[in-house]
Amino acid sequence: QVQLVESGGGLVQAGDSLRLSCVASGRTFSSYALGWFRQAPGKERAFVGAISGSNSGTGYADSVKGRFTIHRDNARNAVVLQMNSLKPEDTAVYYCAAVRGYYSTDARDYTYWGQGTQVTVSS
Numbered sequence: 001q002v003q004l005v006e007s008g009g010g011l012v013q014a015g016d017s018l019r020l021s022c023v024a025s026g027r028t029f030s031s032y033a034l035g036w037f038r039q040a041p042g043k044e045r046a047f048v049g050a051i052s053g054s055n056s057g058t059g060y061a062d063s064v065k066g067r068f069t070i071h072r073d074n075a076r077n078a079v080v081l082q083m084n085s086l087k088p089e090d091t092a093v094y095y096c097a098a099v100r101g102y103y104s105t106d107a108r109d110y111t112y113w114g115q116g117t118q119v120t121v122s123s
Contacts, residue, residue, distance in 0.1 A: 002026045002112040004096045009117030012086055016121070020081040022096030022114060029053075033103035034072060034079040035110060038092035038119075045095070050103035051079060059103060064090075086121045093118050 008020040022034060035050035049060040051070045058070055064083075072079040079096065094117050097110035104110065 002029075002032065002098050004098060004112055004114035006094065006096045006114040006117040009094060009119045011120045011122065014087055014121055014123050016086050017082070017084045018086060018119060020083065020094055020096075020117060020119070022079045022081075024077045024079075024098060026077070029077040030074040032098040032100055034070075035097045035099070035103055035105075035107075036070065036079075036081045037095045037097060037107055038090075039095070039116075040092040043092075045107050046092075047105040047107070048094070049081065050105070052102045053100075057102070059105065061105075083119070086119075088121050088123045091119060091121050 003025040006022050031053050033052045036048040037045050038048050039045040047061050049070045051058045067085045069082045096114040098112040099110045
C-alpha cells in the first residue's frame with residue numbers, strides 16, 4: 001500500500017513559478033514510477049509528466065515540455081514537479097499517482113493516487 005500526499009498548490013500570476021511536492025509512504029518507493037496528472041473543470045484528467053523509479057527516466061506532455069520538470073528524492077520518498085512560466089491554461093487540480101515499474105501516460109495504469117492540489121494561474 002502506498003499513500004500519496006501532494007502539497008504546494010496555490011494562486012499565482014501568469015509567468016510565475018510553482019513547485020508541487022508529493023510525499024509517499026512505503027518502503028519500496030524507489031520501485032514505483034510517479035506521475036503527475038491534472039484535471040481542469042469540465043475536462044478529463046490529463047497526463048502532465050512522470051518519472052520512473054529505476055533509472056529515473058522522465059516524460060512530459062507536449063503542453064508542458066520546456067516549462068515543467070520532475071525530479072525525485074528516493075531518500076525522502078518525494079517527487080517534485082517544478083512548474084515555470086505558468087499560463088492560465090495550466091489551471092487545474094494536480095494529482096500525484098504511483099505505479100510499479102516504468103511510468104505510463106495513461107491514468108488508468110496507475111494504482112495509487114493522492115488527493116490533489118489546486119493550482120490557479122491568473123492572467
